[in-house]
Amino acid sequence: MPSSRRAFLGAAGALLLTGCSSDVLGLRRAVRVAVSWSGQELRAFHKVLDGLGTLEYPVEVVPLGDDISTAFGARSTRRPDIVMLPQPGLVPRHLDDLEPMPDDLAPLGRARLWDELLTHNGTTYGVPFKTAHKSAVWYRPSVFEQAGVQPPRLWSEWLTVNRTLTQAGITPLSLAAGDGWVLTDFLENVLLGIAPSVYVGLAAATDPRPSRQPQFGAALRLLGTMWSAPGALAGGVKESLVQQFPDALIEVFGHRRAAMVLASDFAEPVVRSFAADPDDIGLFTFPPMSPGAAAPVVVGGDVMVLPKPTRDDARDLVRRLSAPAAADPWIKEGGFLVDGRVSGYTPELTRLAMQLTKPGEQLQFDLSDQLGRLGDINGLWRVLTDFLVQVGGRGAAVVPGAVDDAINELRTVEES
Known part of the structure; x- marks a missing residue:
């Protein structure tokens, strides 16, 4: 990373x-x-x-x-x-x-x-x-209680939680898109959740080609459903793109303008330093993508x-x-x-x-770290940033075309 x-x-x-x-x-x-x-x-x-x-x-x-x-x-x-x-x-x-x-x-x-x-x-x-x-999600229990929701046990439940929060006038997510590795963390968790064998294969490949894997496009589509939901991102795409990792944490726990943030364990000192209420700190981990599947754990x-x-x-x-x-x-x-x-x-x-x-957990190492130049700031970081610009807050209808554009952009990087 x-x-x-x-x-x-x-x-x-x-x-x-x-x-x-x-x-x-x-x-x-x-x-x-x-x-x-x-x-x-x-x-x-x-x-x-x-x-x-x-x-x-x-x-x-x-x-x-x-x-x-x-x-x-x-x-x-x-x-x-x-x-x-x-x-x-x-x-x-x-x-x-x-x-x-x-x-x-x-x-x-x-x-x-x-x-x-x-x-x-x-x-x-x-x-x-x-x-x-890298599969930890920090949140404020008070706003979950206010909206009558619980930490999600499945990906589909997470989308429902986000909709319920939005309907209650609460912005669900703070996203530090100014740090591209946060975007890759999101995608890695989704891909590991739906296609662990593809994830492992890409990590081990001497010449990885994610764009050729249909499951990679499927992971982008699933991620797009979350990011494209109107009102899902604090400050919208514009503010997310310039928001660094600590700022995203402060947005949730200091300014209290969002309910949750995907953030690794090393976020803890920031969370505790800026939390307006030290008792209003909760954590859940990335849920399984489907019933019976193992929860993804990116390390x-x-x-x-x-x-x-x-x-x-x-x-x-x-x-x-x-x-x-x-x-x-x-x-x-x-x-x-x-x-x-x-x-x-x-x-x-x-x-x-x-x-x-814990035995049986779906643990895998950070994929972007193992993809070499494909996973860095001029590769997957840039692809996901452009993808966020296309889909962020614009509704699910834009996702299929944005996925195609992202795959084509990634293919260009692979072939360069």
Whole structure:
């Protein structure tokens, strides 16, 4: 997943330090950690580092934001020693740039979803640090009660909930379309819900062609039925297109101009900071698309990788950050899930953590992350943005033509 969501909760300086830079003092060289985080997330990571205790080497944290992938191209003495990669799908494309993880760390990253991305020919090239649940929907229970509705148990019920809210004068959805990955999250959940085998096949393909899959068009049509409903989007398409991820959360819980928002677990600190009523916070997860089907659960996250050449100090820091209790300071801050851990969270995040470990759930990794250039800002992001412009609030009649246009646009990207 491209990392523009990392910019929420404030800006950060170009370089933050933990300890003293050895480049300045002429002492032991610092371990440089490239991250995409800023604001609250960056501050929370510094608390994690502080919690590691006294280290024999200094640590420099380098916030690269959306330019995190450029860390692999750095070959000077200032290059990062560790990259906290928010797009684990990039790992298979950068194997030549990465050192294998030490043997004692490799088993820590062997959960199924991570194993498929991070282990190649028996060698592990990354260790999970942070997991993201991308099928979470935050909502205000008070407006649901006002309209006499409950969190939906099926996709069709969700559409009914939206209509009922609209009829009661309540705008159902806040949509951060200014961050294209929010749009891909929506589509990925729908596609995984109706056609898991197609989803898996596209993720594994060396030359994925979503436009050739009828189920991909079917997912667009279903998504179009939600986005095209008159009055469904707070501020309409115009405001949705310029709305960033934190603004969409504030629209629901601060300004209270919408009832719900699709937003991952890392939204929690924003939700709690801006909620006008701290008791009016609810969460449900993306419902199944049909009776008897499994609910889709789309997973993302951040993984630690070691660019070549690596050093023993960098390996030591990865080991320390991989320890089960290392993330406790960030967990206390909120908005942080650890793969396989189900305790220590708020009630809302505990529910999400439990779903990530529940047998039989339809868990798959973020598809746009694995599609390469097809899933990025010039690919699926742009296609879905144009699709939203065509269908948003204009009624279901426009959806079939808009789907055809989106498929043709996507085909052009595939062939370029």
